[in-house]
Amino acid sequence: MQTKILEIDESALKLSKQIILSGGAVAFPTETVYGLGANAFDTSAVENIFKIKGRPNDNPLIVHVHKDYDISTLVSDIPEYAKKLASSYLPGPLTMVYKSRGAVSSAVSCGLDTLAIRIPAHEGAQKFLKYLNLPIAAPSANVSKHVSPTQAEHVFNDLNGRIEVVLQGGRCNGGIESTVLDCTGEFPVILRSGLVTREMIEKVAGKCGEYVYKEGVAARSPGMKYKHYSPNCKTALFNFDEFEQALEEYKKQTEKGIAVCILCDNGTAERIVGAEILNLGKTEAEIAANLYSKLREGEQVADFIIAIAPEKQDGAMAGVMNRLKKACGSK
Ligand code: AMP
Ligand code: MG
Numbered sequence: 001m002q003t004k005i006l007e008i009d010e011s012a013l014k015l016s017k018q019i020i021l022s023g024g025a026v027a028f029p030t031e032t033v034y035g036l037g038a039n040a041f042d043t044s045a046v047e048n049i050f051k052i053k054g055r056p057n058d059n060p061l062i063v064h065v066h067k068d069y070d071i072s073t074l075v076s077d078i079p080e081y082a083k084k085l086a087s088s089y090l091p092g093p094l095t096m097v098y099k100s101r102g103a104v105s106s107a108v109s110c111g112l113d114t115l116a117i118r119i120p121a122h123e124g125a126q127k128f129l130k131y132l133n134l135p136i137a138a139p140s141a142n143v144s145k146h147v148s149p150t151q152a153e154h155v156f157n158d159l160n161g162r163i164e165v166v167l168q169g170g171r172c173n174g175g176i177e178s179t180v181l182d183c184t185g186e187f188p189v190i191l192r193s194g195l196v197t198r199e200m201i202e203k204v205a206g207k208c209g210e211y212v213y214k215e216g217v218a219a220r221s222p223g224m225k226y227k228h229y230s231p232n233c234k235t236a237l238f239n240f241d242e243f244e245q246a247l248e249e250y251k252k253q254t255e256k257g258i259a260v261c262i263l264c265d266n267g268t269a270e271r272i273v274g275a276e277i278l279n280l281g282k283t284e285a286e287i288a289a290n291l292y293s294k295l296r297e298g299e300q301v302a303d304f305i306i307a308i309a310p311e312k313q314d315g316a317m318a319g320v321m322n323r324l325k326k327a328c329g330s331k
Helices: 010-021 043-053 080-089 123-132 152-159 198-205 240-255 284-301 316-328
Strands: 004-007 026-028 035-039 062-064 094-100 114-118 136-138 165-168 179-182 189-192 234-238 260-264 277-279 304-308
Touching (some): 004 010, 004 152, 010 026, 010 035, 010 123, 010 165, 026 123, 026 152, 043 136, 080 094, 080 198, 123 136, 123 165, 152 165, 152 284, 234 240, 234 316, 240 260, 260 284, 277 284, 284 304, 284 316, 304 316
Parallel strands (some): 004 165, 062 114, 094 179, 234 304, 260 304
Antiparallel strands (some): 026 035, 035 136, 062 136, 094 114
């Protein structure tokens, strides 16, 4: 089977619906990354997603719904602060975890009694979800642990032959996965940082916690314990103030005949002369939007990516740093 990339029109939506209703999976764009969606009511369709990606079977999926979908049929105990957050930031790159009503297949949450819900803002995602009028369980549409896809072509490169259709939605303008927010407690707790930042959540909800995963302890968000987002080449991550060491490493590797690229923001790039650069751009929004496509570009041209962290690491950059650390590890 050759995977087709289709513009989102009536015939592509009709075909997508046929695939989903017969238990298959369709890749679709969102404002964060491309998702690989299946009918959340259909256990074998959901299990199939784990197989297609090679995803560990204890890493739960997010359910995506259209903005007018009545989520109270899927989850209960929605607190006041969550209603306020939803009216401020949804549709958008914010996933909210609630107590599940058990309406969708238990394979979605891997047996947890909670369910993560997301209402994406991307116009193509909204069209797809409206046309289906179903809750769609969807992880990112990449091979598990590889860099997440922010273009239809990235999905094709990872999953060609494994799925029938990728809906074409252009470049994802957010670029990193949604913020995952636990809304089952007295106040919200960030399980995964993203473009809806802690500061934005605090502004609306008053208080916001942040969950830090510790190895050896059961994870509140199982995805946290896995290596993620990694390019298929060697990597190293240097802090912003380790600029000189990063350049030394570049020199050392290059002298060994290894093809090396430096991944950094525009400010850092301007300080470097005569090295191969993967420039993430100037603004925070550009840096987030370009991160995954530059990592994918890097693995095509280099055997070794040396990443240099941005100077600012709070707000939206907290999400970028979280992905950079997982993608490029520590040296
Ligand atoms: P991905 O689809 O690859 O972006 O990963 C989804 C993320 O959402 C993972 O980090 C999961 O651990 C997290 N997640 C999904 N469902 C739940 C849930 N019910 N409770 C906590 N975290 C969840
Ligand atoms: Mg993923």
